[in-house]
Amino acid sequence: MIARALGVDGEQVRALLGVWFRGDLRTERSGLRSSVMKLVLYFLLGLALTVPVVGSPDGFIGATVFLTAVALIVGLEVLVEFHRVVLAPEDAEVLGPQPVSSRTYFFARLAYVLAYVGAFVTALALPSVLAFALAWGIDLKRGLVAALAAYALGLFVVSVIASMYASLLRRIRPDRLRRVLGYAQILLLFAVYGLFLLPSWDLSPRPFGGGGNTEIPGWIYLNPAAWFASWIEWSRGNGGIRTTIMGGLALLLLPLILVLIRDRLSLAYAQQLATLLHAPSASPAKAELFEKSLWIGAFLRPEHRAVALLARAQFRYDHKFRLSVLAVLPMIAVFGLLALRLGGLQDPFVHGLADFDRSLLVYLALFLSLLPLQAQLRESDHHEAAWVFRATPCDPAEVILGMKTVLLLSFVLPLLLLLTGIFAVSFGDLWHAVLHSTMLFLLVHLVLQLGYLLAPADLPFSLPPRSGSSTASMLALALVILVLILAVIPLLVQYIYPRGWSLVLAFAVGGALSWGLERLLRRRLRWNVRSLVIPSAPRIHC
Amino acid sequence: MFAIEAHHLRKRFGSKTAVEDLSLSVRYGEILGFLGPNGAGKTTTLKMLTGLLPPDSGEARVAGFDVVRQPLEVKRRIGVVPESGALYAHLTAAEYLQWVATLHRLPQDAAEERAARLLELFDLTDVRHQRMTGYSKGMRKKVLLAAALLPNPDVLFLDEPLEGLDVHAVRVVKDLLRQLAAVGKTIFLCSHILEVVERLCTHVVVLHRGRKLLDRPLPALLEELGAESLEEAFHRWTGTGETGSIAQEVLRALERP
Numbered sequence: 001m002i003a004r005a006l007g008v009d010g011e012q013v014r015a016l017l018g019v020w021f022r023g024d025l026r027t028e029r030s031g032l033r034s035s036v037m038k039l040v041l042y043f044l045l046g047l048a049l050t051v052p053v054v055g056s057p058d059g060f061i062g063a064t065v066f067l068t069a070v071a072l073i074v075g076l077e078v079l080v081e082f083h084r085v086v087l088a089p090e091d092a093e094v095l096g097p098q099p100v101s102s103r104t105y106f107f108a109r110l111a112y113v114l115a116y117v118g119a120f121v122t123a124l125a126l127p128s129v130l131a132f133a134l135a136w137g138i139d140l141k142r143g144l145v146a147a148l149a150a151y152a153l154g155l156f157v158v159s160v161i162a163s164m165y166a167s168l169l170r171r172i173r174p175d176r177l178r179r180v181l182g183y184a185q186i187l188l189l190f191a192v193y194g195l196f197l198l199p200s201w202d203l204s205p206r207p208f209g210g211g212g213n214t215e216i217p218g219w220i221y222l223n224p225a226a227w228f229a230s231w232i233e234w235s236r237g238n239g240g241i242r243t244t245i246m247g248g249l250a251l252l253l254l255p256l257i258l259v260l261i262r263d264r265l266s267l268a269y270a271q272q273l274a275t276l277l278h279a280p281s282a283s284p285a286k287a288e289l290f291e292k293s294l295w296i297g298a299f300l301r302p303e304h305r306a307v308a309l310l311a312r313a314q315f316r317y318d319h320k321f322r323l324s325v326l327a328v329l330p331m332i333a334v335f336g337l338l339a340l341r342l343g344g345l346q347d348p349f350v351h352g353l354a355d356f357d358r359s360l361l362v363y364l365a366l367f368l369s370l371l372p373l374q375a376q377l378r379e380s381d382h383h384e385a386a387w388v389f390r391a392t393p394c395d396p397a398e399v400i401l402g403m404k405t406v407l408l409l410s411f412v413l414p415l416l417l418l419l420t421g422i423f424a425v426s427f428g429d430l431w432h433a434v435l436h437s438t439m440l441f442l443l444v445h446l447v448l449q450l451g452y453l454l455a456p457a458d459l460p461f462s463l464p465p466r467s468g469s470s471t472a473s474m475l476a477l478a479l480v481i482l483v484l485i486l487a488v489i490p491l492l493v494q495y496i497y498p499r500g501w502s503l504v505l506a507f508a509v510g511g512a513l514s515w516g517l518e519r520l521l522r523r524r525l526r527w528n529v530r531s532l533v534i535p536s537a538p539r540i541h542c
Numbered sequence: 543m544f545a546i547e548a549h550h551l552r553k554r555f556g557s558k559t560a561v562e563d564l565s566l567s568v569r570y571g572e573i574l575g576f577l578g579p580n581g582a583g584k585t586t587t588l589k590m591l592t593g594l595l596p597p598d599s600g601e602a603r604v605a606g607f608d609v610v611r612q613p614l615e616v617k618r619r620i621g622v623v624p625e626s627g628a629l630y631a632h633l634t635a636a637e638y639l640q641w642v643a644t645l646h647r648l649p650q651d652a653a654e655e656r657a658a659r660l661l662e663l664f665d666l667t668d669v670r671h672q673r674m675t676g677y678s679k680g681m682r683k684k685v686l687l688a689a690a691l692l693p694n695p696d697v698l699f700l701d702e703p704l705e706g707l708d709v710h711a712v713r714v715v716k717d718l719l720r721q722l723a724a725v726g727k728t729i730f731l732c733s734h735i736l737e738v739v740e741r742l743c744t745h746v747v748v749l750h751r752g753r754k755l756l757d758r759p760l761p762a763l764l765e766e767l768g769a770e771s772l773e774e775a776f777h778r779w780t781g782t783g784e785t786g787s788i789a790q791e792v793l794r795a796l797e798r799p
Contacts, residue, residue: 015644019630026632026673090628096594097622097699098645099614268596 009104016100016108021115024084042123045073049124050131059136059236060243063146063229064220066128067153071225073124074117074154076188078161080323085116086162092270102268110261117154125150132232145235149228149250156224156253159260186323190330221246224253298409299402303394307402307460311377311410314461324376325411328369332415335365336422347427348436348493356490363489366415366440367447367481371474373411374451377403378458379465386462396459397525403460404448412444435503439492442510443484449517451477457528543606545570545697545728546591551600553586560586562752564600568745570696573719573729575743575760577736577776583752584732585625585701591730592622592699605696618646621690625701625732627682629674635661635685636670639692646693653692660688663714679706687715698722701732716742740772748776 025032052065078085087109095105125147133143220226221242230247233240296312299305314321339345339358346355380386389399416437423433454473496506546568553561561583568574578584589595591602593613602609605619629638636657643653661670664684674682683706690698698719704712719729719742733739739746746763748756756763760772769775 011647012645015641019633019641022637023630023632092594093624093626093628094630095645096589097592097617097620097624098642099617100645101614 007101007103008107009101012100012104013108013111016095016105017112020108020112039120039123042073042120043126046124046127050127053128053131054135060226060229060233061220063132063149063232064223064226066125066146067149067225067229068223070121070125070150071153071157072188072191074121074157075161077120078117078158079184079188082161082165086113086158086165087270089270113158113261114155117158118151121150121154139236142232142235145231149231152250152254152257153225153228156228156257159257163260183326186326186330190333224250227253299405301398301402301405303398304402304405306394307399308406308410310460311403311406314380318380318382320381320465321376325373328372332365332369335361345423345426347429347432349429349432349497350427352497353490353493356493360485362419363440363485366412366419367444367485368478369415370407370412370444370447370451371478371481373407374403374448374455374477375474377407377460378455379463380461381465383462383464386459389459389462395526396457396529397522399459400452400457400525400529401522404452407448408445412441412448416441416444439506439510442507442514443488445514446510446517447477447481447484449514449521450480453517453521453524457525543570544568544603545572546574546602546604546730548587548591548602549600551587551590551597551602553583553590553595553598559752561590561597561749564749564752564754566747566754566757568728568730570728571723571726572745573723573731573743575739575746576730576732576749577739577746578749578755581751582749584749587749588622588699588701588730588732592620593617618693619696621693621695621698623683623686623690623698623700623703625705627679627686627706629682629686629689631674631677631682634671634673635666635677635688638674638685639689642689642692648693656692656694657688660691663718664688664711680708680711683707684711691718695727697728697730699730702734703731704733704735704738712738736771736773736776746772 024035049066049069052069053062055062083089091105129143129147129150132146133140227246227250230243231250233243234247296305296308299308315325316322339361345359345362348359389396419440420433420437423436424430427433427436451473454476456473492506496502544567546566548567549565551561551564552559564583564587566574576584576587586595590597591604591609593609593616596610604616607615607619609616630641633641639657639660640653643650643657648656658667661667664687666681666684666688669677669681674685677685683703687700687703690700704715707715716738719731723729723744731739731743740760743760746756746758746760747754758766764770764772764775767775
């Protein structure tokens with residue numbers, strides 16, 4: 001009845017929502033398991049957000065930090081999944097010829113966006129909302145207002161991004177925009193990690209709103225999240241003039257949201273996006289000659305070079321792959337900064353295990369970053385193109401080993417060079433820094449070898465994203481890494497590092513172990529990949 | 543009364559002109575072959591005529607309705623098979639057809655019966671409950687053809703409808719199009735398979751670089767040009783006839799060490 005009064009075809013809205021939700025639950029990337037996992041992850045992230053809520057020196061600052069995190073995370077999610085959550089360009093092509101009115105499409109899309117954003121804002125905000133409602137005595141009104149503020153801000157972020165998206169596409173080439181967005185997402189990740197890891201939060205109980213001693217800086221009101229946080233201040237009857245103005249501004253934003261998205265959730269806009277996305281680039285990407293690259297020369301075997309070339313091309317042109325690789329950097333940076341905040345790194349050759357709690361963070365960042373990277377090299381949206389490995393006369397075992405070499409030379413080596421610099425500055429001894437980094441390189445290589453020994457023999461970029469086929473092997477490798485960091489490294493530092501001869505012996509044993517593992521790995525891969533080889537194919541270099 | 547009428551249609555994308563001053567008309571019961579080399583503006587024209595893309599200027603009417611002012615009336619009377627083959631592949635073929643029937647507000651019983659018949663016609667009955675992500679290109683094209691036919695439209699817009707189909711399906715579609723035209727349905731057919739156009743179409747329009755090059759009934763056209771086949775005539779019009787020397791060039795390049 002209401003739908004008809006609004007000029008909306010309710011039956012069509014139900015049909016459209018049914019198709020989109022089914023798409024969410026059925027596709028490889030987003031399936032039911034993946035969606036539930038994502039909600040659990042957001043809930044855990046939400047638990048971490050209660051730290052600034054409860055521990056900030058002032059209730060308003062805590063609320064602002066919490067809502068800023070919500071805005072950043074919603075922004076991140078929407079940027080990553082824009083074409084699925086907000087507007088799918090393929091809608092124009094599939095729905096364009098169907099008799100669906102613009103208004104019906106708008107309402108269906110709006111309902112979908114609300115459901116999607118609502119679900120993950122709920123998971124993210126629930127712990128903090130409960131904290132607002134219960135941490136300073138039971139106050140359900142405060143909790144409810146905090147929830148409303150989180151939903152309204154989430155929707156505001158979506159509408160701003162939606163309204164800017166096509167304008168950006170018009171000014172920036174799609175490939176460049178994707179690149180820019182990728183970096184924006186990395187910055188957002190930095191901000192999200194940094195938000196609740198870097199500042200010092202005092203978790204001792206205090207009255208909500210602090211003792212009135214906290215001076216709230218004026219610049220905080222430049223952040224729209226602070227405007228919505230003013231609602232929470234209102235809810236406890238603490239409405240100063242500044243809070244009233246800012247809270248009023250946030251209220252004014254609500255109709256603006258509808259205005260912003262009215263024209264954006266439309267088939268015409270979807271068509272516009274599709275046209276902009278498929279428009280040919282004005283200036284084609286610079287093509288570098290494979291043979292001329294110095295970096296590529298480091299890969300000695302042709303199969304390894306082929307994998308390196310593919311990985312480099314994927315990194316350049318596959319937005320998701322690049323993001324998944326770059327997403328490791330904030331973790332490393334934040335762990336590194338935390339180590340510095342705890343007092344910096346000390347020379348293990350001089351101080352032994354004195355600062356192991358700080359170094360532990362750096363080792364964790366270095367070793368654990370290998371897990372997602374190892375998985376990412378196996379997965380791609382273009383996984384069907386991996387047939388080429390089976391149709392060319394390459395050695396599939398060497399192709400798989402090529403992934404390990406790519407990880408080692410393109411990721412571990414540059415990272416360890418950077419770490420050597422940091423060690424050199426922290427230790428005040430370049431030689432010790434080089435020795436320690438070399439030992440870490442040897443250990444990382446052993447971990448990678450074990451990783452490929454444990455993992456299924458999959459060719460590079462040959463699996464659909466998030467196929468989960470290697471979850472068990474990743475868990476096993478994570479255990480190996482934890483044992484290595486918590487047992488092997490302390491043993492090395494405590495008993496091997498103090499004596500020169502024992503260090504040389506350790507390098508020799510490590511090298512021999514690595515050599516043996518490489519042989520074992522090659523043999524195991526050759527055995528496992530027999531089914532991938534075309535029987536009559538001659539063995540020649542590709 | 544024309545099923546499709548277009549007057550001075552024009553569409554530009556930035557500085558590139560996709561379609562310029564295009565006028566055409568197609569009668570009910572006619573099969574129009576809409577031809578042109580890649581990038582000639584065929585798909586853009588089809589999008590404008592089906593209400594997917596607004597023209598910059600000019601006007602068009604399909605089944606008696608203005609495509610810009612009355613797009614829903616137009617869409618209730620047309621069936622479209624896009625060249626891209628875009629569909630929601632996470633659905634099964636049966637679900638997709640049911641969904642299209644809902645959007646067209648077809649009575650459920652009639653829609654189910656029609657969908658079952660169409661799936662049978664295109665040999666998809668056994669796989670109708672499988673998700674289309676596992677379908678071949680030809681199978682997806684069959685589903686799109688079935689979806690386009692499901693609402694029993696007055697006008698069919700088909701962009702490369704035979705691409706990817708097996709021999710049997712091609713024959714089924716060709717027979718079907720002839721019979722649909724015989725009962726008064728209009729078919730707007732974009733295809734690169736000139737042999738099919740020659741056998742099926744009653745009228746041909748050739749587009750080149752966004753402009754209409756020719757618009758004639760097919761038999762008159764062949765007679766006028768003195769060409770033995772549509773393929774020969776097409777290469778003459780578009781100046782793409784010399785392919786022997788290109789093939790020689792490729793062979794020479796392959797022989798170089």
